[in-house]
Each structure stands twice: as C-alpha cells, then as structure tokens.
Amino acid sequence: RRRVEWVRGEQQHVPRMAARAGADLVHSLASTAPLWGRVPRVTTIHDLNYLKVPEAHFGLRALGMRVLVPAAARRSRRVIVDAASTREDLHAELGVPRGKVDVVPLAATPPEGVVPTPEPALRERLGLGTRRVALSPGAKRPHKNLMVVLEALARISPGERPLLVVPGYPTPYEDELRSRARELGVDGDVAFPAWLAADDLEGLYALAELVVLPSRYEGFGLPVLEAMQRGVPVITSDRASLPEVAGDAALLVDPDDAPALAGALRLLLRDEERRASLIAAGREQAARFSWERTAELTAASYRRTLSP
Numbered sequence: 339r340r341r342v343e344w345v346r347g348e349q350q351h352v353p354r355m356a357a358r359a360g361a362d363l364v365h366s367l368a369s370t371a372p373l374w375g376r377v378p379r380v381t382t383i384h385d386l387n388y389l390k391v392p393e394a395h396f397g398l399r400a401l402g403m404r405v406l407v408p409a410a411a412r413r414s415r416r417v418i419v420d421a422a423s424t425r426e427d428l429h430a431e432l433g434v435p436r437g438k439v440d441v442v443p444l445a446a447t448p449p450e451g452v453v454p455t456p457e458p459a460l461r462e463r464l465g466l467g468t469r470r471v472a473l474s475p476g477a478k479r480p481h482k483n484l485m486v487v488l489e490a491l492a493r494i495s496p497g498e499r500p501l502l503v504v505p506g507y508p509t510p511y512e513d514e515l516r517s518r519a520r521e522l523g524v525d526g527d528v529a530f531p532a533w534l535a536a537d538d539l540e541g542l543y544a545l546a547e548l549v550v551l552p553s554r555y556e557g558f559g560l561p562v563l564e565a566m567q568r569g570v571p572v573i574t575s576d577r578a579s580l581p582e583v584a585g586d587a588a589l590l591v592d593p594d595d596a597p598a599l600a601g602a603l604r605l606l607l608r609d610e611e612r613r614a615s616l617i618a619a620g621r622e623q624a625a626r627f628s629w630e631r632t633a634e635l636t637a638a639s640y641r642r643t644l645s646p
Contacts, residue, residue: 363643365636369403371410380643381414382442383407385557386427390578391481394555408432416643418442418636420558421579440639443582445627446563448540455541464531464538466545469501470607473546473570475539475561476553478509478530483552483575485518489596490603492522498607500547502528505539543568548606548613551575552593559583563627566620571613573602583627587619 356364356377364372364379371381387394388403411417411432417439419425425441428434461467476482484504491499504515512530519525534542543549549565550573559580565572572588574580581590589602606613 363640365640366410366414369410370406371414373409373413378643379414380416380418380639381410382418382420383411383424383428384420385424385555386431387481387555387557389431390427390555393480416440416639418639420444421582423579423582424557440635440642442632442635442639443627444558444560444563445629445632446560446567446624447629448564448567449536452536452540454544455537457541457545460538460541460545464503464529466501466503466529470547471542471545472500472502472603473542473549473565474502474504474551475542475549475564476506476551478504478506478512478515480511481554483554483593484511484515486552486594486596486599487550488515488519488522488524488528490599491524491527493597493600494603498604499524499527500603500607502550503531503542503546504528505531505534505542507533540568543570546570548573548603550599550603551580552591552599553578553580554593556580562588563624567624569617569621571606571616572620573599573606585619585623585626587616587623589616 356375361377364377366372366379366381369381369383371379386407388407411428411434417428417434419428419439419441420443422441425436425439428439429436474484474487478484487502491502516525516530519528543565548571549561551559551561552573552575553559554575555578557579559574562572562574562580562583566587572584574584574588574590575593576590577593584590589605591598591602
C-alpha cells in the first residue's frame with residue numbers, strides 16, 4: 339500500500355514531515371498547500387470565495403488566500419473540488435486545466451445518538467410561539483444573501499408570513515440584518531438564536547416548514563443536502579454548485595430576486611402536495627451522495643496523481 343499524508347495545520351512543516359514518513363503523496367485538505375517539496379501533492383480547493391464573494395473573507399486571511407490558493411493549484415499534480423462548478427471557476431479564474439481537476443462530491447451524515455429537542459420545549463426556549471418556521475442554517479455572512487430573504491418576507495402578508503430562524507454565532511453582519519429587518523418592518527418575524535447544541539438544531543429541522551438558502555456562491559452547499567436528508571423542503575439558489583447538489587429536488591430561484599423568493603416561500607407554505615413531492619424527491623437526492631463514493635473518487639484521484 340502506498341503511504342499518503344493527509345495534511346492540516348502549518349504548511350511549512352509538511353514537506354519535511356512527508357519525506358520523513360516516506361509518503362508517496364501529500365493531500366492538503368483546505369485549499370492551500372506547501373509551496374515546496376518533492377513529494378507529489380493533491381490539494382482540495384473547496385471554493386473560490388475569496389474571488390467570487392470577497393466579502394466572505396477579510397484582513398490577512400483574504401490576502402493569504404489570494405496568494406496561496408493559486409499557488410496550490412499550480413504546484414499540485416491534481417486538484418480536487420466538491421462540485422463541477424468549482425472546476426469551471428478554477429479554469430476561468432486561475433487558468434487551471436479542466437483535466438487536472440477531479441470532482442469529488444461531499445456527503446452528509448446525521449449525528450449519531452442525537453435526540454431532537456421536543457418541539458414544545460424548543461419553541462418556548464427560542465420564543466417561536468406557534469408560528470410556522472422557515473429555517474436558514476449557515477454562517478451569518480453577506481454572501482449567504484439573507485438581506486434578500488428579509489425583503490422576500492416583507493412581501494408576504496403578515497398573516498401568512500413565517501418566522502425566519504437564523505441560528506449561529508453572532509457576526510457584524512447580524513447587526514446589519516437586524517437593522518434592515520427593522521427598516522422593512524419584519525423585525526418581529528426574524529429570530530437570531532446563537533450557537534445551538536446538536537439536539538436543538540435537530541429539533542429545529544424537525545419543526546421547520548422549509549429551509550431557505552439563497553446563497554450567491556457556494557463550493558458545495560452541505561446545508562441543502564442536510565435539509566433534504568432530514569425531510570425538509572428546500573428553497574435555494576440557481577447559482578454555482580447549488581443546482582448540482584439540489585438537482586430537481588428543491589425550488590431554485592435567482593438569489594437576488596426578492597419577488598421570486600417570496601413566491602417560492604408562498605408556494606411551500608400553501609401547497610401541501612408540492613411540499614410532499616419535494617420532501618420525497620429530496621430524500622432520494624440526498625441518498626445519491628455517500629462518503630463511500632467520496633472515498634472512492636478520492637482514491638481514484640490519488641491513482642491519477644501517482645500514475646506515470
């Protein structure tokens with residue numbers, strides 16, 4: 339068997355470590371890679387956020403990504419991406435030949451042994467009342483496009499409007515969202531719970547009417563897969579990798595079209611038949627992604643890297 343070093347951490351030490359270990363190959367997992375060393379390397383580049391949605395990164399991290407990601411793409415024998423759309427981005431933005439890039443989709447696995455928090459307890463603790471819930475999991479960052487979700491909510495009549503729940507660590511962007519919600523008159527229709535334990539998050543998935551994720555750019559979009567796996571209908575963006583992950587099992591909308599997003603929300607709130615159809619299709623779509631397949635495709639990339 340060949341020796342492979344899976345690399346995380348300080349890149350400057352990797353070539354020496356790999357040589358000492360007698361590794362045949364180094365796999366860097368987080369979009370950057372060592373800039374020197376003789377051991378053949380594979381780098382997983384998950385996305386080009388730093389170029390496509392630069393507001394997702396800032397400060398020294400943003401500057402570093404602009405230098406290190408292109409260097410990793412050039413110096414690696416093979417590049418792994420999570421979606422075909424990222425392969426196209428690498429070709430268009432960095433000139434990486436398509437034939438050098440292997441598409442290896444991710445998968446989702448529900449946490450083992452987690453019992454969802456009962457709905458009554460969760461509603462009381464988070465102040466959800468008896469309202470229907472639209473869940474938007476994911477980081478509170480501008481490219482997730484929650485401003486447009488707020489604008490869509492404002493277009494729905496108050497009696498039909500769901501409560502939008504946006505869990506996660508507070509960020510400066512959350513302050514902007516709260517301010518915009520007040521301007522639109524929907525501040526009473528949005529909840530921003532901070533970090534949630536796994537049982538609470540599973541409880542939210544269980545009670546949610548739908549998941550809405552109109553991101554402008556994603557390298558894969560795991561929350562879409564996680565929602566479909568749990569039987570929650572999804573509204574997501576028609577851009578980047580998201581159509582690859584969602585297939586025909588979600589409502590796809592232009593992420594910057596608030597009227598279209600409002601229409602999709604109304605449809606899933608009103609049409610039980612469409613909801614049921616998307617739930618069934620979502621479970622089927624999610625079942626097409628497995629970590630076994632991820633491992634098989636990763637191993638195939640290693641073989642290409644080491645072939646003469």
